[in-house]
Amino acid sequence: MENRVAANSHPLQFDIASSANKEVKISLTCNSAGHSISQRQTFGAALREVENECRRIYTIEDSDFSLTKLMNKVCEYFLKMDSGPSNKIAPIILDTPPKSCQNDVEDTSLQPNYQNVGVKDHIIPQDVNVASKENIKLLEFSGSLKSRNMEAVLQKRYPIYLNDITRGQESVEISLVNECSNIELPDFLYIKNNLAHDDAQIVFSLARISDRNCCSQCRGDCLSSALPCACAAETQGEFAYTREGLLKEEFVDECIAMTREPQRKHFYYCEICPLQNSMLQKGKKIKRCEGHLTRKFIKECWFKCGCSKHCGNRIVQRGIQVALQVFATPEGKGWGLRPVNALKKGTFICEYVGEIVTNQELYDRNKERNAVNEKHTYPVLLDADWGSERILKDEEALCLDATEFGNVGRFINHRCYDANLVEVPVEVETPDHHYYHLAFFTVRDIEAMEELTWDYGIEFGDKHHPIKAFKCKCGSKYCRSNRKKLS
Numbered sequence: 001m002e003n004r005v006a007a008n009s010h011p012l013q014f015d016i017a018s019s020a021n022k023e024v025k026i027s028l029t030c031n032s033a034g035h036s037i038s039q040r041q042t043f044g045a046a047l048r049e050v051e052n053e054c055r056r057i058y059t060i061e062d063s064d065f066s067l068t069k070l071m072n073k074v075c076e077y078f079l080k081m082d083s084g085p086s087n088k089i090a091p092i093i094l095d096t097p098p099k100s101c102q103n104d105v106e107d108t109s110l111q112p113n114y115q116n117v118g119v120k121d122h123i124i125p126q127d128v129n130v131a132s133k134e135n136i137k138l139l140e141f142s143g144s145l146k147s148r149n150m151e152a153v154l155q156k157r158y159p160i161y162l163n164d165i166t167r168g169q170e171s172v173e174i175s176l177v178n179e180c181s182n183i184e185l186p187d188f189l190y191i192k193n194n195l196a197h198d199d200a201q202i203v204f205s206l207a208r209i210s211d212r213n214c215c216s217q218c219r220g221d222c223l224s225s226a227l228p229c230a231c232a233a234e235t236q237g238e239f240a241y242t243r244e245g246l247l248k249e250e251f252v253d254e255c256i257a258m259t260r261e262p263q264r265k266h267f268y269y270c271e272i273c274p275l276q277n278s279m280l281q282k283g284k285k286i287k288r289c290e291g292h293l294t295r296k297f298i299k300e301c302w303f304k305c306g307c308s309k310h311c312g313n314r315i316v317q318r319g320i321q322v323a324l325q326v327f328a329t330p331e332g333k334g335w336g337l338r339p340v341n342a343l344k345k346g347t348f349i350c351e352y353v354g355e356i357v358t359n360q361e362l363y364d365r366n367k368e369r370n371a372v373n374e375k376h377t378y379p380v381l382l383d384a385d386w387g388s389e390r391i392l393k394d395e396e397a398l399c400l401d402a403t404e405f406g407n408v409g410r411f412i413n414h415r416c417y418d419a420n421l422v423e424v425p426v427e428v429e430t431p432d433h434h435y436y437h438l439a440f441f442t443v444r445d446i447e448a449m450e451e452l453t454w455d456y457g458i459e460f461g462d463k464h465h466p467i468k469a470f471k472c473k474c475g476s477k478y479c480r481s482n483r484k485k486l487s
């Protein structure tokens with residue numbers, strides 16, 4: 001075997017080698033870490049186990065799927081690529097992308113070259129001749145998804161496939177795939193939970209949770225008890241969730257009605273709106289408050305409650321449970337989010353996670369970003385309960401900014417009016433509505449790989465808004481950007 005490539009940065013030693021007489025050999029060496037291999041264990045049985053696991057994880061329906069065939073394909077592909085011009089680039093696949101990311105075309109030269117930078121946190125640039133091991137550079141991929149070193153590589157080619165953009169922080173892996181456009185990798189650091197910026201005042205204290213709105217006497221699962229406990233008080237004495245872990249149909253419908261139907265929308269208007277004013281250029285004054293949409297809250301059981309972590313009234317706080325994928329949208333909206341499997345109406349997708357900043361801080365950041373034309377995600381104002389207490393000052397009102405630190409929620413694109421997600425405010429740690437979690441739930445059954453969207457509530461004609469509205473490509477027949485009237 002003359003040409004040998006090894007991905008030996010990985011705990012497993014993975015070698016692929018070819019000889020002059022067109023033989024290709026893949027070898028995988030694994031450290032058995034003290035386990036002895038008995039005669040009773042057969043390689044065939046292990047293969048079948050892994051194949052079943054792959055079918056389940058990657059939802060492979062093809063009954064012919066076999067790892068041996070897959071390895072054979074890799075060898076064939078390796079040989080074909082190698083028989084081109086001497087400096088032809090050969091693909092290196094360290095992990096097989098799921099079927100949804102694979103190209104079915106016969107011509108293997110058109111097949112995607114997936115560059116894996118996920119689990120191993122390394123990328124192998126493809127502009128190296130695989131025959132020469134010395135030429136292979138493993139570019140460090142640490143912290144944010146994009147590093148300077150990677151930029152050159154990534155700007156040149158797609159598709160790209162990353163196993164897990166969460167760096168193992170979520171209980172499910174969230175892959176990223178670019179099959180169609182030449183867009184840059186997002187530059188941010190994945191965080192699972194909101195992080196408070198220095199100036200944001202959030203007080204979580206046991207004293208704030210009174211015995212009245214906490215179920216300290218409950219044990220196990222509150223949803224199994226005959227009567228709803230104190231934690232259901234916020235939702236009129238009924239739990240918001242079903243025993244299957246879905247948001248109840250009536251709750252979803254009520255949320256949709258409150259955001260979509262003009263007659264059901266409840267706005268709070270303040271006289272001099274600190275939120276609107278802080279968004280204006282200094283010196284200018286807005287004439288009237290644009291209104292704050294009041295919404296239905298969910299209250300989950302919290303740390304002072306006696307029930308278990310598996311209680312059915314703790315959905316959002318358990319984090320993401322469904323398989324999601326970040327993908328490059330073909331319509332030119334940048335990255336978007338989609339579920340790998342079909343989902344039922346009322347399924348919790350994820351929270352919108354970011355840096356918790358004051359309205360004042362957000363204003364300062366946006367001014368700086370606009371000055372240098374820097375990209376930012378759409379910020380979320382935590383104003384769902386605006387006006388029920390005293391009006392907060394700019395230095396007190398809170399927002400979520402997911403531009404530099406955020407979770408997968410930052411990839412959900414906007415759709416006017418008929419989006420398939422609704423955002424619901426959720427009390428998790430504190431009854432103080434000054435700070436809450438914003439959770440996304442599906443408003444109808446969703447097909448596997450259908451893009452997930454929410455209505456940002458943007459008015460595209462709003463000249464006062466500090467963030468320049470994008471040209472909407474949502475494709476909805478009710479698109480507000482195209483000024484079509486709602487029927």
Ligand SMILES: C[S@@+](CC[C@H](N)C(=O)[O-])C[C@H]1O[C@@H](n2cnc3c(N)ncnc32)[C@H](O)[C@@H]1O
Binds near residue numbers: 377472
């Ligand atoms: C919260 S981010 C969503 C993720 C974003 N697409 C990305 O690549 O990171 C919001 C930004 O996505 C883009 N976007 C979202 N919805 C869009 C739409 N309907 N049409 C065009 N661009 C959209 C806009 O650039 C917007 O500022």
